[in-house]
Amino acid sequence: xxxxxxxxxxxxxxxxxxxxxxxxxxxxxxxxxxxxxxxxxxxxxxxxxxxxxxxxxxxxxxxxxxxxxxxxxxxxxxxxxxxxxxxxxxxxxxxxxxxxxxxxxxxxxxxxxxxxxxxxxxxxxxxxxxxxxxxxxxxxxxxxxxxxxxxxxxxxxxxxxxxxxxxxxxxxxxxxxxxxxxxxxxxxxxxxxxxxxxxxxxxxxxxxxxxxxxxxxxxxxxxxxxxxxxxxxxxxxxxxxxxxxxxxxxxxxxxxxxxxxxxxxxxxxxxxxxxxxxxxxxxxxxxxxxxxxxxxxxxxxxxxxxxxxxxxxxxxxxxxxxxxxxxxxxxxxxxxxxxxxxxxxxxxxxxxxxxxxxxxxxxxxxxxxxxxxxxxxxxxxxxxxxxxxxxxxxxxxxxxxxxxxxxxxxxxxxxxxxxxxxxxxxxxxxxxxxxxxxxxxxxxxxxxxxxxxxxxxxxxxxxxxxxxxxxxxxxxxxxxxxxxxxxxxxxxxxxxxxxxxxxxxxxxxxxxxxxxxxxxxxxxxxxxxxxxxxxxxxxxxxxxxxxxxxxxxxxxxxxxxxxxxxxxxxxxxxxxxxxxxxxxxxxxxxxxxxxxxxxxxxxxxxxxxxxxxxxxxxxxxxxxxxxxxxxxxxxxxxxxxxxxxxxxxxxxxxxxxx
Amino acid sequence: xxxxxxxxxxxxxxxxxxxxxxxxxxxxxxxxxxxxxxxxxxxxxxxxxxxxxxxxxxxxxxxxxxxxxxxxxxxxxxxxxxxxxxxxxxxxxxxxxxxxxxxxxxxxxxxxxxxxxxxxxxxxxxxxxxxxxxxxxxxxxxxxxxxxxxxxxxxxxxxxxxxxxxxxxxxxxxxxxxxxxxxxxxxxx
Numbered sequence: 090x091x092x093x094x095x096x097x098x099x100x101x102x103x104x105x106x107x108x109x110x111x112x113x114x115x116x117x118x119x120x121x122x123x124x125x126x127x128x129x130x131x132x133x134x135x136x137x138x139x140x141x142x143x144x145x146x147x148x149x150x151x152x153x154x155x156x157x158x159x160x161x162x163x164x165x166x167x168x169x170x171x172x173x174x175x176x177x178x179x180x181x182x183x184x185x186x187x188x189x190x191x192x193x194x195x196x197x198x199x200x201x202x203x204x205x206x207x208x209x210x211x212x213x214x215x216x217x218x219x220x221x222x223x224x225x226x227x228x229x230x231x232x233x234x235x236x237x238x239x240x241x242x243x244x245x246x247x248x249x250x251x252x253x254x255x256x257x258x259x260x261x262x263x264x265x266x267x268x269x270x271x272x273x274x275x276x277x278x279x280x281x282x283x284x285x286x287x288x289x290x291x292x293x294x295x296x297x298x299x300x301x302x303x304x305x306x307x308x309x310x311x312x313x314x315x316x317x318x319x320x321x322x323x324x325x326x327x328x329x330x331x332x333x334x335x336x337x338x339x340x341x342x343x344x345x346x347x348x349x350x351x352x353x354x355x356x357x358x359x360x361x362x363x364x365x366x367x368x369x370x371x372x373x374x375x376x377x378x379x380x381x382x383x384x385x386x387x388x389x390x391x392x393x394x395x396x397x398x399x400x401x402x403x404x405x406x407x408x409x410x411x412x413x414x415x416x417x418x419x420x421x422x423x424x425x426x427x428x429x430x431x432x433x434x435x436x437x438x439x440x441x442x443x444x445x446x447x448x449x450x451x452x453x454x455x456x457x458x459x460x461x462x463x464x465x466x467x468x469x470x471x472x473x474x475x476x477x478x479x480x481x482x483x484x485x486x487x488x489x490x491x492x493x494x495x496x497x498x499x500x501x502x503x504x505x506x507x508x509x510x511x512x513x514x515x516x517x518x519x520x521x522x523x524x525x526x527x528x529x530x531x532x533x534x535x536x537x538x539x540x541x542x543x544x545x546x547x548x549x550x551x552x553x554x555x556x557x558x559x560x561x562x563x564x565x566x567x568x569x570x571x572x573x574x575x576x577x578x579x580x581x582x583x584x585x586x587x588x589x590x591x592x593x594x595x596x597x598x599x600x601x602x603x604x605x606x607x608x609x610x611x612x613x614x615x616x617x618x619x620x621x622x623x624x625x626x627x628x629x630x631x632x633x634x635x636x637x638x639x640x641x642x643x644x645x646x647x648x649x650x651x652x653x654x655x656x657x658x659x660x661x662x663x664x665x666x667x668x669x670x671x672x673x674x675x676x677x678x679x680x681x682x683x684x685x686x687x688x689x690x691x692x693x694x695x696x697x698x699x700x701x702x703x704x705x706x707x708x709x710x711x712x713x714x715x716x717x718x719x720x721x722x723x724x725x726x727x728x729x730x731x732x733x734x735x736x737x738x739x740x741x742x743x744x745x746x747x
Numbered sequence: 748x749x750x751x752x753x754x755x756x757x758x759x760x761x762x763x764x765x766x767x768x769x770x771x772x773x774x775x776x777x778x779x780x781x782x783x784x785x786x787x788x789x790x791x792x793x794x795x796x797x798x799x800x801x802x803x804x805x806x807x808x809x810x811x812x813x814x815x816x817x818x819x820x821x822x823x824x825x826x827x828x829x830x831x832x833x834x835x836x837x838x839x840x841x842x843x844x845x846x847x848x849x850x851x852x853x854x855x856x857x858x859x860x861x862x863x864x865x866x867x868x869x870x871x872x873x874x875x876x877x878x879x880x881x882x883x884x885x886x887x888x889x890x891x892x893x894x895x896x897x898x899x900x901x902x903x904x905x906x907x908x909x910x911x912x913x914x915x916x917x918x919x920x921x922x923x924x925x926x927x928x929x930x931x932x933x934x935x936x
Contacts (some may be wrong), residue, residue: 363753367756370756371756374760381767385767385770385771387767387770387771388770398771398772401771402771405764405767405768405771408764408767409764412760413757413760413761413764416756416757416760417757419753419756419757420753420754420756420757421753423753424749424750424752424753460763460766463766463767463770464766466770467766467769467770471781
């Protein structure tokens, strides 16, 4: 019965979302307070019903209710309880339900935390989010219902969760990612609400900033976790694959990053208005495009859910309505908006404009690389594939000017900056950069003019610039100690996020240049050397898990005779899904990872093993974490929690009435 | 002009949706073969059972035939042997292109021709032999030139040595009826 209650709750939720899409918007145009005030309770009801529905599906998984088709295809009675719960979002239908849960969660959050906004503006935001919600709730109920039963002929046991998804990284990767994707719907709703109102001032940007930051922070974490999962689970030491679905998550991230910066300009200087609105629409549109690409089967990807053209058609129609509609509204409303602010060529505005240009170019590169094969084929020109070399090369060229600008950006003032005062700090930073980069390279590898040196130079440039800038800013408060308490949180956040970017660049460049690997055949007791490390295979023994069988290998690693660590690599055969998975053994240190994947058993008691030594690979995820941390700190800025002043509120109300 | 510029994102998006829409109705897994309607690439490869005999495009052509890429290591290829044998009995000429997997010296593998010959002969004796003869592509050069992505794959070659069809996957009654039979019949005339 629980599953039926879940479906019932979801049906009610669809009705509520319809009401949410109509009532507050109606109220905002007719000026009816009661209709506007209904927005909040409707939002909370939507969230509660969806949460109940999600609980109902989780309960079906928990109790191994294989009469529910979705449970039977994605779970198994032998699956450990924690994977049974995460299997809720292991397939298309359940992951859509998770999507709804996050969407309704964001809606409820907007309702709860924007009481200080003018009621009319808040009503429009909730209304726009309600419109988006109607589309998704209808999609889940009518085209991908997770509660469908297979009665009376139900299977005795389930088909098990895809073994690739039976991993800790997978437990939290999708929720984080969806929080990010769906979170951009809030920035989107702010932008559309502003478009409806017709006047753009800095207050709109101030209100949208924390929401955008929050969404961006979750997306950053989600992407980072996905990369970390792939590294641990796929067994060949890669951490980014330029897979269409990875690209689909990367595009909103790039645009979201541009949006955060553009919002700052709009808030502080009242300019870049049309640009910011477009970015807010684009970030959410690309999230929707991602959902379409993954769920329609248009592209081949390891992530694709079973494809179904009718689902694809629905999502495309939805995409056309939401994205097409909002871009049309943008085109009609935005052309009358003019920015008054003046700024010189060498100013923070121009540098941030450069930031946006580079990030958008990067987005375009990813979009082209992802969709060009599709376009090429549909034009009748035959099948092509675009792979890593294309993306790597273009990003290589993009990141150099981007990082140079990033090092300069925080030092430059709004409106106008004289070159003279910057010469001293910049040359100091340049010297620090050289010392840091060459020192790190000399300490860990050998100094050569290569990609690693370039990456270290760029990383050190961005990193030392960020740190020096922070110190200089702190000293303006009299002393560093005083500054620590007075400087606002968003400045700390920015510095940390920029350092995160520096760390990431260094990690990528070092890993790309100095990773070594070898595929070897080993018997127990044998030893192989790689990059100075001695890998000794101690033993291989059979393994018996709850829903898998397999082998485990034990290795001892030493470096120049000194014992380093013990590694435990597994190769699992999941009996229900009949698929083989590697559980790589990883020994992680800041300066390098040792990575071992167990391969096939060979005829004479020996085993195929893949050994990797990957310098600085941790830095990639550390950089991602730092960026997310920066976002979190910036989010804690007091300004965002201060109630919108009465003046702003009345101003906005006037414009909306006009 | 400035007003029109704001329509650019909308226009770009509509253009993109056209492709997304048409993409919905085509199979992304489907690859159009680049060798379609091209003559067989140049090759000179030995016969599997009589290595002193060398096959070239000129010596194989003359009559429409199926070129079937297979290997004893390939499970699907073994599964289609029975139906291919049936086709041979109906008079379809089938030539095997033997897909030899690389021998990895690091794992102590060495290429051994006589062992392979025995293995193939045994397999064909058990499962049925659809092949007029087998061409051994030890270094997978012809397989590479044909754009083969895996085994089994089958090419329909006409009397002039032009590739007329390329099928990825196994040949079963359904595939034969829908994709290859008509083309084969028309080449016969």
